Amino acid sequence: MDALIELKNVTVKFPVKPSFIDVLKGKPQRVVHAVNGVDLTVMPGEIIALVGESGSGKTTLGKAINALHPSEVVGGTICFEGEPIFGTDGKLKPGYREKVAMIFQDPYQSLNPKQTIEKIVAEPLMIQQKNLSRDKMRASVVTALEQAGLTPGESFLNRYPHELSGGQRQRVVIAGALIVKPKLIIADEPVSMLDVSIRSEILKLLMELRERQQIAYLFITHDIALAWAIADKIAVMYLGTILEYGSAENVIQSPQNPYTQALIEIMPKMKMRRSEKRALLTGEIPDPIDLPKGCVFQSRCPRAADGCMHEKPKLTLVGEAHYSVCECRLEEMRVNE
């Protein structure tokens, strides 16, 4: 099968707003290396979870795929169905936005409180298909709402976001993404703001949509347990770099990278943990403006060796469909039951 989307050596570098004095002194422009040479492939209908600590560049990468960053800051190539999404003139290929939608973390914040649900859901159509008639638009809105599990769709049209519960709001967000019939949805922590008791409701909806419409997901989360629960593949990100990538089973059950291992280790397990000492990482996280020369994780890595300081390790195949930048393979994890 052909890849739906393929990232090759994607980088995102935000220029740091220089201080006035620096401009006067003529200091060179500094940049935040938010994403640093990421290769990633998403197949149609696949769920890839992107996990990592705060600030590791997950959202930035998601937005890069959604072409939300100005093209100057994005490097490398992003291909959609085999073609680069930016033409040679630097313009986004028409129609791309209809294929890729994004869902954001906070359902309370992603809906304009001043608009009716109808307007919110219809917004992509208003932007992308300007000459659609009102009736057609309304019909599509109703369909999208019902697909997102808000039935009957009509009863929601004239409501305002504040009249809905958190879960319903997130469904509205999803309906807004569905209305353009996307092939890829980038979901940036879509459930982390919801109460645990209703999270799975939303996740279930996403899964169903995949089944029905063959939508692929780039699922961004910092909860590795959640990734384990729903994703086909997991990519572990740290400081803009993917440190480990592979099928969920492989990554969770036989993590190859010390960082992945630490992440798994530290997750609460819903067990009494009186006697165990937590395997905390020590050391400072490097500044994304001045990335270290070698491995980005060296400063906190329990197994950092001399070599890690000098050479940037590459993602290499460490098992079947399993890549890691590091092969410090631990003994099998205790979590294997």
Next chain:
Amino acid sequence: MNRKYIVKKLFYACITLMGVLLINFFLFRIMPGDPVSMLVRNPNANIETVEKMKAAYGLDKSLAAQFITYVSSMFVGDFGTSFHYNMPVMKVIGDRVFATILLVGTAEIIAIIFGTFLGIVAAHKRGTKLDVGALSFSLVTYAMPSFWLGILMIAFFSGFLGILPTSGMTSPSLYFAVGMQRASDIAVHLVLPVLTLALVLLGEYMLVMRSSLIEVLTEDYILTARAKGFDEKTILKKHALPNAMIPMATLVAMSLGFVIAGALQVETVFSWPGLGRLMYDALQNRDYPLLQGIFFITSMCTIGANLISDLLYGYLDPRVKE
């Protein structure tokens, strides 16, 4: 507070200043009414006299040439010669500065003290009669045209009660007085204009202080302070006020700049010999250099006050970085 912040603000202030200079110059050039016309509406003037005066004031040159002269002389502190007073603008202004500073300064101090105080009381006793009273009082003074308030003051204190002088800064009969006698004479003349100006300012200060404090009092860190076991007064003083003072301080600093120009109404009503009235007279006399000078000075004050308020902001609020 970091240096970057200061440098940036200074730079912006300079840009603003340049903008002011530009507007200042061209605004007065496009004004109708040849300034010399004010001098020649006299049976004895003739055309040569007018030409001579124009030449004397540099009005016969081209606009561009005038602008260059204007800016370059401004840099050496020369604001030209007042058409009307035939004196260096700086000197004319200099003579008035004291009166305005005295008036505005006293009024500001009173307004700040009582405005803040009332605001604190009202916010603290929110919803009580005290609050409603203070609030109504402030809203009314805020809504009052200041010149009218001045007229009422004169009508009541000078006309009806006859205890305070109507206008001016000194009694003519005490012209030769010195020392305490003079000081008390000025003080007596100061009462009504200061009261008027202070009342007008006070309303706004009170309202801002009140809402700023109310807002601060809902913040989580106030809850923290309460949880620490502090009594209400200490919380107010040590935790709420430093935060509530931030908008207040910037408002005061900014209004300090405006108030000099705003004193125009009060100075006109009370014949107070300050910059505000000078400005009004200069406008009537179409005294460009003088008007420019005053505009420049007051804009400078405002820019300065803005700068102070920015710096104050940076000082009071450690969060301000860039």
Next chain:
Amino acid sequence: MALLEVDSLKIAFELTGGKRLKAVNGISFSLDEGETLALVGESGSGKTTAALSLMRLLPKNAVIDGGEIRYKQRDVLTAPEGMIQKLRWKEIAMIFQGAMNALNPVLTIEKQMVEAILLHETVSNEAAYARAEMLMRRVEIDPKRLKQYPHQFSGGMRQRVMIAMALACEPKIVIGDEPTTALDVMVQAQIFELLESLKKEMGLSMILITHDLSILGDICDKVAVMYAGEIVESGSVEAIYEDARHPYTQKLLAAYPIIGKKRGLPDFIPGQPLDMTKPVQGCAFYSRCHKAMPICLSRPPLRTVEGAHQFLCHLEGEA
């Protein structure tokens, strides 16, 4: 005797428009010296409200509708204001939800820490500063940073500063109101590690408020599960994890995906939390319960499983 006892406490908020919101609806629990109690429940279940009432910090529109709070056998709710001021921080301290806003932005960390010490204890300034430095070291922040302002710290550090501050007067009880939400797993682990060691060292009692059941095992002794202002189930952590009886607790536990366990979607609870301005008939969980029965429309009894493990349900409950 228990250090702190709460007995059928009821708290309501008076809303504009005359409505009343019953945020806490007759809860009882107790806390012994050195014990850690977890108050869990979803958003809006009344956890923060209950905690604030312990220090009498409720907002002005809150009304205590009944019940009692006893600290060291003395009634907290009726104590004079001066006494309460002494109770606060010296006896019971609190780590607030969102340390971001709980620290005064215009005062240095040092000032905020020292002022509490000086208020409650008669020590010299130097001693207070020395204590602050010690506390900073204790929470693994360079004491030099005492001179800095809150905004200069990262979220995790601020949380640690808040913890250090809570410990400044060596209180008997520390209440942690969701001290780790919005933090990374890595930072969360650090903070639990810290709390745990502090607790051991200082013999603290703690009340930990959270909506995350999965972390309980890391740090708590007892759990009280709240739903709509009521404690629907309480007991030791083991009892809850292994022998949850209330359908709500059971469902909640199943809602967490656990690494290593079977892959697949976790469970969820359909429906929405109650509108607490409306009166509750019978069991508050009725509308969302998968085991709801007609009898649930009447008030459920409090059942005891064994020891301190109790739950509020018409069903006998099975594990």
Next chain:
Amino acid sequence: MKENQFIKQFLKNKMGVVGFSMLVIFILIALFGPMIVQYDPQVFGERADVLNPPSAAHWLGTDDLGRDVFKALIVGSRVSLIVGVAATFISMFIGTSVGIFSGYLGGKTDNVLMRITDVFLVLPWLPLMLVLAALLGSNIWNIIFVIGITGWAGTARIVRAQTLTEKERQYIERSKSFGASNLFIIWHHIFPNVFPLVFANTILVTATSILSETTLSFLGMGDVSKPSWGTTLHFAFESGALSNKAYWYFMPPGVCVLLLVLAFTLMGFALDEIVNPKLRQR
């Protein structure tokens, strides 16, 4: 916030209701007053009619040309209101546009617009108004223009600040992810959300505009062919009402201005409390 909820909140606010009622009364007076009272500023009284104290024939006495003060106030309410509202419209339009574009577009646009705003902010507004009024001549449209053009800078600042927080909202990001243009976002998201603030500010700016008109007129820069409260005050002060103790002449117009401005201020204050939930009465 939904409209009816907003209205409910407003109705609960005593200050807002008082202010609103006062405003309604003034609007009614301005609308119908001139139709009911017959007042022609060009009809002068006789010598004996000059500066007469209040009587049954002249409820608020007569002015220096023997005309009825009460009727003059009724007729003058129109000008005061129209000038206040129209000038506010101009300054709100400029201020809101500048604020939104500056805040939303950021970068160089922001810098340039804000520097211009700064200049307008530091120029002494009252003298500037006087200068411009002198420049343009004092007919009512010029007065409106002058008040409008000098009063927008503060609004621009406030709107910009609000836009800055507004543009960080996720729904803006969401809209962008669908490929929305800047204008689309400004029109559909930014503007509706800064509107409550703009509205509350409008009310307060109206108060200021009315005061400005009064002040300009008082200082002799008003349009004498369209008598307003300010021009009435001007003539009162200039024709010896004060020394002649003609309180009926200089008190009522001032009180009218005070009440009208107070009406707007009260409403603005109430709106502020509604728009800014932290100030809301508990």
Next chain:
Amino acid sequence: FGAAQDETILKIGVKQEPDSLNPFVSWEMASFEIFMLTYDSLVKFDRNYEVVPSLATSWELSDDQLTWTFHLRDDVKWHDGEPFTSADVKYTYEAFQESEMGMYYTSLGGITAIETPDDYTVVISTDSPKANMLQNVTPILPAHIWQDQPLDSIADFEDTAMVGTGPFKFVSWDMNQQVVLDRNPDYFGQPANVDHLIYVIYANNDTMVQAIQNGEIDVALELDYVDIKSALSNENITDYAYEENGFTELAFNQSEWSGNFNQLIQNKMIRQAISYAIDKQKIVDLVYDGSSMIGSTYIPPSQGEWHYAVEGDKLRGYDPEKAISLLESEGFTSVDADGYRSNDSGDKLSFLLLSRSDNTSEVKVGQMVQSYLKAVGIELNIETVDDGVLYDRTMGEKDYDMFIWGWGGDIDPTVLLNVLTTDNIDNLNDIFYSNPEYDAIVEAQTHEMDRAKRVEMVHEAQALLYEELPYDILYYAENHQLVRNDLITGLTPTVSGAVFFANTIVNYADASFITEAAESSANSSAPAENTADSTPAESESESDGGGSSGLVIAIVVIVVIGGGFFIWQRNKSKKANENQKNEW
């Protein structure tokens, strides 16, 4: 401090401030008055405006009427002690003539040479007979101070001491506040009775009237009747009313330029119709409460015989019927819905009037004119503009039909008559009026040394203007001067009716305070150095009665409020200290 309690200060309230104290620059009445007090001229006027000796004791005119010889006093000293000589006169006259600056320059017109045969004789030659030679009151300046100043920069010269020979010495001028003069004890004429003279400058009539009622000033000048009404009931105040030497006119655009104005205004009959339509008496009644004289001819009645009184049916009274019939006979018969007239070719009787915004009386007059014209079917739109704009629009753009403004005159009528001469177009002639016949009469009268004949010629000129009507003279405003009769005595009005600002300084010499006691109650003063020092020094002495009660009030208010604040604070902290005993 050697506070001399018995020094007297005459305090005169004025609205006008000197524009400059340099006679080459100044134009204002206030400056003119100060120059009269500090300097002297060769001759001056007495109360009846008769010419009397001043620096010149006597003078002769040659038979050809072209050479004047003035004999000067030999006992005059400048304020700095230098002797006054004929060289000073020569310097002064030549300086004004050569610099061509200032208000005195034109009155020296026609002088061709000045010779000084000795220190106390001045011989002045003219090219033709100079009728106004003795009306020339140019102040004589001290050559020893001024002569080093180059004439082309004489405008910048600041004679800060204002050294003169006059009865008063200049002390200081604080702008917008006061001008202070001291008595010159060595004055060669009658020295003043008062020790000091202060002009107190007021921005507003009302406050000035209030001030004289409160006793803050002794004299208040330049007031309208409406301003002083309240003071008239005060028996301690005497009102001196006088006709201003000037008029307020409704001016009509007579420009040949055919731009943006209604040409109909150049029709004499329409102008006359307008004149008939206006009820001048009612204007005077309402705006001045009847206390001004309605206008007729060009030279005001206050100039005595120079004024031409129109008689019989030539006098245009208020007659709207007549106005309408005039308009109809000019073809303006059709009346539109608004009541405005036009003629068959569609020319509308619609005019634009400019009036000065800072002159409330004129604004009111404009409004009344508007309503009178409306009554006869003429539409009048009013724009109020400030003086500068008015000047621009009249002299520059000429886009007006009428305006209201006024002129003030001199003792000699020439100055006023000159305004409407063709020579003065683009200068003083603000309506571009040109009439060769008129020009000729005005020119001729300046050389007519026979007074009776000259009066005849001046009347002729006025009759012409009255008929042609370039200006409709609306009224001769009446002005009022108030004096505290309980404090000041010795004042006698001049023939004009005024006491001060009346082209003569006799009343400054005559004014004296009634008793020491009365004066010292309103005045306790200490002599200052030459210039007054406004920074308060540390010294103690009691302040005056009215002021101190105000001060007391101010202090009391502050103390009460401050005390309240303090007590509130104290109460708070007390409360907070309770309940602090128990431990948990």
